[in-house]
Amino acid sequence: MKKLCGIAAILLLFISLTGCSNVTEKQAAAIEEKLQQIQQTADSYCTIQYDNLQEQLDAQQERQQEKDQADYTLKIRIPDVSALDRTDVSFTLPDMDLNAPDPDAFAAGFEGAAMQALEDQIVQENSTLWQNYEINVVMKKAEGNWNAVFSENEVDALLSAIQENIGAKCREWLETEPAYQTVLMADTMDHRLEQVFPIYDYQFAARIDTLELQDDGSYAVTLTYPDPQELFGEAKQLRYDSYVPNGLSLFDEVTQNEIENAFKKDLEKALKGSPTQITKTLIVQTGDDSGAEWTAFLEEVTGLYRQTLDELYTSINQDFVHPAQGMPETSILSGSNSGQKIRIKGGEALADTYVAFYKLSSNDLNEEGTLTLSAFIRAGESKTVYLPSGNYKMIQGVGHTWYGESLAFGPNGLYSQMDEILNIESNYEYTLTLYAIEDGNLSNSTIPYPY
Numbered sequence: 001m002k003k004l005c006g007i008a009a010i011l012l013l014f015i016s017l018t019g020c021s022n023v024t025e026k027q028a029a030a031i032e033e034k035l036q037q038i039q040q041t042a043d044s045y046c047t048i049q050y051d052n053l054q055e056q057l058d059a060q061q062e063r064q065q066e067k068d069q070a071d072y073t074l075k076i077r078i079p080d081v082s083a084l085d086r087t088d089v090s091f092t093l094p095d096m097d098l099n100a101p102d103p104d105a106f107a108a109g110f111e112g113a114a115m116q117a118l119e120d121q122i123v124q125e126n127s128t129l130w131q132n133y134e135i136n137v138v139m140k141k142a143e144g145n146w147n148a149v150f151s152e153n154e155v156d157a158l159l160s161a162i163q164e165n166i167g168a169k170c171r172e173w174l175e176t177e178p179a180y181q182t183v184l185m186a187d188t189m190d191h192r193l194e195q196v197f198p199i200y201d202y203q204f205a206a207r208i209d210t211l212e213l214q215d216d217g218s219y220a221v222t223l224t225y226p227d228p229q230e231l232f233g234e235a236k237q238l239r240y241d242s243y244v245p246n247g248l249s250l251f252d253e254v255t256q257n258e259i260e261n262a263f264k265k266d267l268e269k270a271l272k273g274s275p276t277q278i279t280k281t282l283i284v285q286t287g288d289d290s291g292a293e294w295t296a297f298l299e300e301v302t303g304l305y306r307q308t309l310d311e312l313y314t315s316i317n318q319d320f321v322h323p324a325q326g327m328p329e330t331s332i333l334s335g336s337n338s339g340q341k342i343r344i345k346g347g348e349a350l351a352d353t354y355v356a357f358y359k360l361s362s363n364d365l366n367e368e369g370t371l372t373l374s375a376f377i378r379a380g381e382s383k384t385v386y387l388p389s390g391n392y393k394m395i396q397g398v399g400h401t402w403y404g405e406s407l408a409f410g411p412n413g414l415y416s417q418m419d420e421i422l423n424i425e426s427n428y429e430y431t432l433t434l435y436a437i438e439d440g441n442l443s444n445s446t447i448p449y450p451y
Contacts, residue, residue, distance in 0.1 A: 080131035101186035335373025339388035416444035
């Protein structure tokens with residue numbers, strides 16, 4: 001009887017183990033199918049290795065509590081390229097243009113090529129390019145079939161681990177890639193050229209011929225660029241010549257900003273010619289301090305630029321702008337000052353005033369007349385003048401800048417003409433009180449300049 005019980009127990013154990021093995025075999029098949037699906041549908045590069053899945057499941061059977069669900073921790077392998085050297089992998093570097101550098105584009109192209117080369121290397125290499133990785137899976141039975149469920153977080157962590165390992169190696173190689181350092185230096189030089197040359201067309205006309213890394217980490221930079229002395233001189237002449245046709249005709253200062261903005265446009269015109277090219281090699285540092293040679297070059301070109309503008313500002317304002325003069329004292333500016341006595345009083349509220357009397361040969365105010373006398377009356381002051389008998393038209397002007405009697409206050413002054421003829425008779429004395437043009441009792445009308 002005892003012998004029969006022992007045989008029955010062994011048989012039950014065999015049946016149990018066989019049933020368990022059947023379950024883990026199906027579960028292992030479901031897990032493998034799911035892992036392959038993850039690799040095929042991942043948005044980023046994903047390759048993994050695994051073996052003995054069923055053995056791993058069998059070893060974890062004792063902890064399973066539910067009939068239709070099981071939780072496992074799987075040991076798989078993911079790529080590990082941390083030990084690879086740059087010399088172990090070859091790939092084509094992205095193109096680079098020293099005169100249109102794009103570090104971001106170069107970096108993206110480099111990392112893409114390096115990643116593809118590493119992925120190819122992973123496929124070809126042996127187990128030295130792999131590292132152990134654990135991932136959790138939940139098995140669920142539905143309608144007699146086992147399904148493997150990996151949580152979204154588990155899958156994301158798996159993909160991130162693979163990408164980070166490969167990406168870190170690509171970034172490591174990028175940072176030490178001489179070609180990338182050259183692109184970065186070319187980009188730095190592009191910004192430094194903006195400081196040297198005053199307009200974009202000039203920056204564009206200058207080109208970097210070579211960038212050679214030196215033993216101390218600096219670069220020997222060979223530049224070819226249009227001769228600044230020649231260009232600035234030509235643009236200066238173009239700007240000056242633009243004022244010549246009108247001669248001495250301006251009343252307001254031509255500001256430095258106005259001159260510089262116009263000068264830059266003339267510089268664009270000068271660049272369209274065939275300026276002499278200069279080639280120069282400079283030792284340039286990579287840090288914030290560009291070094292003595294570049295600093296001297298910068299100061300040479302920018303100094304010449306500022307000097308040219310200063311000379312242009314002086315010559316234009318000297319040759320084409322009427323110089324302002326100090327306001328005269330209350331006085332007679334021109335005329336014989338003989339005849340009938342006329343007292344001219346400046347109103348307290350009135351600005352300094354220019355007064356001119358034109359003798360008429362008729363009773364027509366539109367007649368040009370002959371200037372007989374002119375005077376300058378300071379605000380609140382008076383002046384006695386003398387005019388021969390006759391008919392006159394009187395013009396007065398006010399302003400802030402005096403250019404001399406022939407120009408008075410220039411076009412920025414305000415001028416008016418008395419609406420009535422001023423009849424000066426013998427043996428009479430006259431008093432004229434000047435008021436603000438808008439309120440004067442002499443019934444004035446505003447007139448244009450030149451009057």
